[in-house]
Amino acid sequence: MKLKDLIMMALKNLNSRKLRTALTVLGVVIGATSIIVMLSIGFGFQKINTDMYKSMGDLTTLDLHTDMFWSDEQEKEASKKKKTLNDQAINEIKRIPHVIAIMPMYKASAVFTSGRFSNNGVDIVAIPADAMEKFGFKIGEGRLLNSQDNSGGVVMSFGCANxxxxxxxxxxxxxxxxxxxxxxxxxxxxxxxQNSNNEYSGGSYFDEDGFERKSYVEKLKVVGVLEENPNDWSNYNTTYMTIEYFKKLKKASETVNGKTSALKAYSNIKVKVDDMENVDAVQKQIKDLGYNATNMYAEFLKQGNQQIVIIQAVFGAIGAISFLVAAIGITNTMIMSIYERTKEIGVMKVIGASIKDIEKLFLVEAGFIGLFGGFLGVISSLLLSALFNKLAEGFIMSEIGSANVDPKISYIPFWLILIALLFSTAIGVISGYLPARRAMKLSALEAIRSD
Structure with a gap:
């Protein structure tokens, strides 16, 4: 029997028992909807978590620190092996696979004044002239740093400027x-x-009576202001400049007090990895070299997603119970169909239908029940997902308060739709296997004689 004939006959048989077919399909719809919606809520919260932490910092960027140990005993032992964040460190890290950019940083603090206005405690970060573009800084006004700014030119964060x-x-x-x-x-x-121990050189700019001491003053050339990002609190009051300009300001500031010192190590080194999937491997290799590489936001995201996966597994198990009930319903429907169609099965065998064709017919019918139920389950899941997202949008935005986060508590990826359709069809075929085997074993003569 051709596949086309099997499909047409299966659809005809299902259509002849509309109510029973509809009720069996309804069971599959409930099971498919339960699992898809339960999983989609987990995916939604994972996406919200990812968007939120991405807005705070780059999840593919690692921060390098000199110290690898936290306890006092480990600190004493590590002091003998302590490695400096210098050009040698950069050359070592460059050789690690999947590292696409490195940004060494010097840090300082300063005071900005403009007429009667002042900004105290500005965080100064010195980076290579081409680093902003490589690390994905987003400009809101003006332009990013480039080699023209080695002699003077800075980019401010939105908070620092406004x-x-x-x-x-x-x-x-x-x-x-x-x-x-x-x-x-x-x-x-x-x-x-700021030195590698997070201490600031140069001493206080105020005397014992609280009067300001003499300090070097220079007019700034502001070439750009970054986009506003309220979640990036660590760089809220930051101004960026090139390393060459930083060294010039350092020398000029120290000359006023008659004390100069050399820059022995970078305050920090950022390492850009090509993909989030490779971050853990690169982090391990950097630690093996003797440096402490961390990404605080990626670690928070990982911990949060682990908790969501546990909840998602519980919800998925609850949805699976509905699918199990649906599978039992399909099996029951097919067995009842065999009892009602015993004579038909006997006639098919007498006129030359093979037992394999009979098996395929029942499997195709069961598969269609699963497929129809899965298809309707996907549609109902999409409608419920849209409803949940509409109802929860205001609450999520009030809790997170970020324009960079998509406030959808239910997210159904396309691959989940395909898997749901395949899984529901497979459940239908598996549920119809035993009834199909029963139909194969019926004796043709006994089947024809049956009432």
């Missing part, structure tokens, strides 16, 4: 709308370099 300048006479009033970073005259002073 939210942290205060009126010295009215310190609780910010400068929003009054300081335009790219146009206003802004000066830098009290430049203090």
């Amino acid at each position: 939210e942290n300048f205060r009126d010295d006479k009215r310190p609780y009033i910010n400068s929003t709308g009054k300081i335009q970073a790219l146009k206003s005259r802004i000066e830098i002073k009290q430049f203090q370099v």
Whole structure:
């Protein structure tokens, strides 16, 4: 019997028993919908987690620190092997597979002034001139750093440029709308370099009576302001400059006090990995070299997703019970069909239908029940998912408060739809296997004589 004939006969048989077929399909619909919706909620929260931590920092970037140990005993033992974050470290890390960019950093603090407005405690970060483009910095106004800025030129974070300048006479009033970073005259002073121990060189710029000491002052050339990102709190009040300009400011600031020192090590080194899947492997190789490589946001994301997977497994198991009930329903329907069609089966055998054809017929019928149920289950799941997302959108946004996060608590990827259709069809075929075997074993003569 040709496949086309099997399909047409199977559809005809299912159509002749509309109510029973519909009720059996309904069981599959409930099972498929339960599993898809349960899993989609887990995927939704995983996506929200990923978007949220991506907005805080790059999940494919590792931060290198010198110290690998936390306890006092380990610290003493490690001090003998302590490795410096210098150019040698950069050359070692460059050879690691999947590393696509390295950004060494010097850090400092400074005070910015613009007329009667000032921004105290600005975090200065010095990086290579081409690093911003490689590490995906997003500019909101002006441009990113380049080699033209080696002699002077900085890029400010949105918070540094727009939210942290205060009126010295009215310190609780910010400068929003009054300081335009790219146009206003802004000066830098009290430049203090941060060493590898997170300490600042140069001492205090205030005497014992609280009066400000003399410090080097230079007009800043602001070439750009980054996009606003309220989740990137670690760089909220940061200004970026090239390493060459940083060294120039350091030398000028130290010359005022008559003390100069050399930069012995980078404050930090960021390593860009080509894909999130390779981050753990690269992190392990860097640690094997003797450096402490971390990504705080990726670790938080991993921990959060592990908890979601556990909850997702519990919900999926609950949905699987519905599918088990649906499978029993398909089996029952097919067995009842055999009892009702015993004479038909006997006639088919007498006129030359092979037992394999009879088996295939019942398997195709059962498979169609699973397929129809899976298809309707996918449609109902998409509708329920859209409803859940609409109802929860306001709550999610109020809790997270980020425009960079898609507030969908239910997310159904395309591959889940395909798997749901294949799985429901497979459940139908498996459920119809025993009834099909029973139909094969019926005696043709006994079947014809049956009432």
